[in-house]
Amino acid sequence: MKIVGDSEHFQQPYDNDDDYVSRTEFKKESEEAQALGMRLVALSKTQLDKMDLDEFLYDAVLKSKLIKQKTEAYRRHLQYIGKLMRGFDHEPIQAALDKVLNKNNNEAAQLQIFEKMRERLLTNGDDEVQSLLDQHPQLERQKLRQLIRQANKELAKGPESKSSKELFKYLRAEIKE
Secondary structure, three states, X not given: OOOOOOOOOOOOOOOOOXXXXXXXXXXXXXXXXXXXXXXXXXXXXXXXXXXXXXXXXXXXXXXXXXXXXXXXXXXXXXXXXXXXXXXXXXXXXXXXXXXXXXXXXXHHHHHHHHHHHHHHHHHHOHHHHXXXXXXXXXXXXXXXXXXXXXXXXXXXXXXXXXXXXXXXXXXXXXOOO
């Protein structure tokens, strides 16, 4: 006896298709792509240059900066960027975006490290120079001592020190971590 509502009668053509994407899933993926595109639009040109983007996507993101925000044209352009994004794998773009955004935090932390290093050099003198040279043998002892001596003389006269800034620049340029 056949029961009404048997599963054979209600099978859809896409039930056996593994590549089928429902409209809901497609819309969700499209919205995610557009959101990622909006995050790209928020980046500066120098940050975009650091990312390895497709030339069409790169151009579209740059053109969005020329359109006034809060206009219909801007909204449509963001949808266009979302459409372009659907053609690409999001994981590498997301990884590059995270790297670019996190790099600013790392850069600020590095600057603070160099600032503290300079302060320790100016206060502790030769002992700190020796420990710094043990950690970073590529530094020149004579140049470090000369910059420290000049910076201490200038700091005794006033709050601003050209040599102190030079010491900071030297440390930043020579120590790559």
